[in-house]
Amino acid sequence: MNDDQQAINRVLAGDVDAFRILVVRYEQAVFCAVRNLVPDAGDCEDVAQDVFLAAYSHLGSFDPRRASFVTWLLTIARNTCYRMRQKKRPLLLESLPEGTDRNSPECVVEQEETFRLLDEALAALPFEQRAVFVLAEIQGLPLEEVGTIEGVRLGTVKSRLHRAREKLRRAFRPALEPP
Amino acid sequence: MKPETPFDAWKRRRRDAPVPEHFADRVLAGLHPAHPPRPAFGLNTWFAAWLDTPLGKVGVCALGCLACVLRVASLVAVFVPR
Numbered sequence: 001m002n003d004d005q006q007a008i009n010r011v012l013a014g015d016v017d018a019f020r021i022l023v024v025r026y027e028q029a030v031f032c033a034v035r036n037l038v039p040d041a042g043d044c045e046d047v048a049q050d051v052f053l054a055a056y057s058h059l060g061s062f063d064p065r066r067a068s069f070v071t072w073l074l075t076i077a078r079n080t081c082y083r084m085r086q087k088k089r090p091l092l093l094e095s096l097p098e099g100t101d102r103n104s105p106e107c108v109v110e111q112e113e114t115f116r117l118l119d120e121a122l123a124a125l126p127f128e129q130r131a132v133f134v135l136a137e138i139q140g141l142p143l144e145e146v147g148t149i150e151g152v153r154l155g156t157v158k159s160r161l162h163r164a165r166e167k168l169r170r171a172f173r174p175a176l177e178p179p
Numbered sequence: 180m181k182p183e184t185p186f187d188a189w190k191r192r193r194r195d196a197p198v199p200e201h202f203a204d205r206v207l208a209g210l211h212p213a214h215p216p217r218p219a220f221g222l223n224t225w226f227a228a229w230l231d232t233p234l235g236k237v238g239v240c241a242l243g244c245l246a247c248v249l250r251v252a253s254l255v256a257v258f259v260p261r
Binding site for chain 2: 020122
């Protein structure tokens with residue numbers, strides 16, 4: 001039995017504080033998914049909180065034979081964000097963490113422009129492609145796990161990822177071309 | 180070491196979403212200690228778990244085949260003189 005399952009068993013036995021172990025362990029993964037999938041970055045914390053509350057209330061239905069706890073949790077996060085997609089507003093660049101340090105101010109400006117183009121391209125992707133891209137490329141999950149979260153076959157994951165990459169590449173190209 | 184491309188830097192920036200301070204405390208405060216989740220032991224859970232086993236799948240297929248055979252037999256019976 002792994003650490004997650006031990007914590008889950010404790011929660012199911014009535015030890016509510018044991019849920020903190022799971023929250024602390026997976027808050028970064030959930031936040032990353034939510035931040036990249038909800039239209040408004042201002043909603044991130046509320047959505048992430050909703051994800052953990054939903055996980056708590058449905059903890060009894062978690063089946064470790066079907067998927068790992070983090071996969072199950074990210075499935076809840078993905079579905080919560082999917083329901084919020086009606087509130088379609090662009091992802092807020094300002095709310096993202098600062099970019100990497102570069103030497104010259106020109107480099108910083110150039111990099112910020114590239115990041116802005118990519119942010120816009122990511123926000124413009126259809127939800128299914130964005131979710132696959134975020135889970136596979138940004139969070140670095142194996143494609144099989146992404147398929148489990150999305151509820152689709154491996155081939156579908158690969159084709160969605162390919163289309164998402166192509167669209168981002170098209171957005172990325174102007175930044176590389178000389179003025 | 181390979182230098183980081185702008186695309187990788189962008190992905191890293193999107194990955195490093197900072198978690199607000201005391202987030203876990205706020206989640207725990209939102210839980211209902213009086214209503215802790217219970218392990219699911221309903222008929223649905225038992226049935227879903229049974230369906231997940233090879234024996235369950237074989238059982239469902241066998242039932243489907245039996246239903247199909249009975250239906251075909253009832254159709255053929257129409258043309259068989261008594």
